[in-house]
Amino acid sequence: DTEVTQTPKHLVMGMTNKKSLKCEQHMGHRAMYWYKQKAKKPPELMFVYSYEKLSINESVPSRFSPECPNSSLLNLHLHALQPEDSALYLCASSAPGLAGGWNQETQYFGPGTRLLVL
Amino acid sequence: SQQGEEDPQALSIQEGENATMNCSYKTSINNLQWYRQNSGRGLVHLILIRSNEREKHSGRLRVTLDTSKKSSSLLITASRAADTASYFCATGKNTGGFKTIFGAGTRLFVKA
Numbered sequence: 001d002t003e004v005t006q007t008p009k010h011l012v013m014g015m016t017n018k019k020s021l022k023c024e025q026h027m028g029h030r031a032m033y034w035y036k037q038k039a040k041k042p043p044e045l046m047f048v049y050s051y052e053k054l055s056i057n058e059s060v061p062s063r064f065s066p067e068c069p070n071s072s073l074l075n076l077h078l079h080a081l082q083p084e085d086s087a088l089y090l091c092a093s094s095a096p097g098l099a100g101g102w103n104q105e106t107q108y109f110g111p112g113t114r115l116l117v118l
Numbered sequence: 119s120q121q122g123e124e125d126p127q128a129l130s131i132q133e134g135e136n137a138t139m140n141c142s143y144k145t146s147i148n149n150l151q152w153y154r155q156n157s158g159r160g161l162v163h164l165i166l167i168r169s170n171e172r173e174k175h176s177g178r179l180r181v182t183l184d185t186s187k188k189s190s191s192l193l194i195t196a197s198r199a200a201d202t203a204s205y206f207c208a209t210g211k212n213t214g215g216f217k218t219i220f221g222a223g224t225r226l227f228v229k230a
Contacts, residue, residue: 004160033218042206042220043161056217088158105210106151107218109160 004110006091012116015081021113023074023091032074033107034066035090043090049074081117088112124207124221132229137194139224141207142187149210150183151218152192154203161206164192199230 004025013019023032030051035043048056049068063085065077074091092107124141131137141150149168153161167174167183167190174181180193194201207221 037158039158042223045217045219048217090160092161106163106166107161108163109153111160112158114158 004091004093004108006089006110006113008113009111010114010116012118013078013081014118015083017081018077018079020078021076021089021091021115023076023093023110024072025093025108025110026072027093027095027108028071029093029095029108030071031094031105032068033092033094034074034076035092037088037090037112039087047076078115081115083117086115086117088114124205124224126224127222128225128227130227130229131197133197133199135197135228137197137201137226137228139192139205139207139226141190141192141221143190143207143209143221144188145211147185147209147211150181150190151208151210152179152181152190153206153208153220155206155223156203164205194226197226197228199228202226202228 007022011019032049034046036046037043045058046060047066052068052071063080067075090112091110094105094107129137147169149166151166152164154164155161165174165176165179165181167181169185172183178195183190190207204223204225206223208218210218
């Protein structure tokens, strides 16, 4: 199974709402990623989890709160978002390298959640 | 800031022609990868080339890497309408977690 699943596929929320995005993989990968992608732009890295611990936070506003409850699951909790946060949110996962490091590993992407903030 | 920059930004060719996309980056890397994205959906990994490799092939894809010039190219031979998509290069670096930075992308349109 080389699939990364994301739910929901689409989400519309108001600026006062709290919602969560979910990502799941069963490939035994121990690194998971959140990316944000605006229309006609490349994905921008938001967070990286390595072995269920947050290892990279690309100075993302605190209204985005990631969570990695176990090695298969990654959540992104959303609260008090702004209309400019509307985007495609992509999750990805990768395996550690042969020596346990993170070099040279392919990332497998989910189909994304298209978020619209009103 | 973005690591990889790509050109051209957009490319329109006829089916059967070859398509070449270029990517340049700024700092040292562990690897460089190419991804394809159809219609704003998830990215599909195409090929990975390590910093100590110069060329790699996969089916109709050929990737080159020149670390002295900090550049890479992706060649798609005998293109098909189904190759229509956005193509991104992505550079990878181990910074205590694996950080991947995507280039701006090339939008390829293959006319049948």
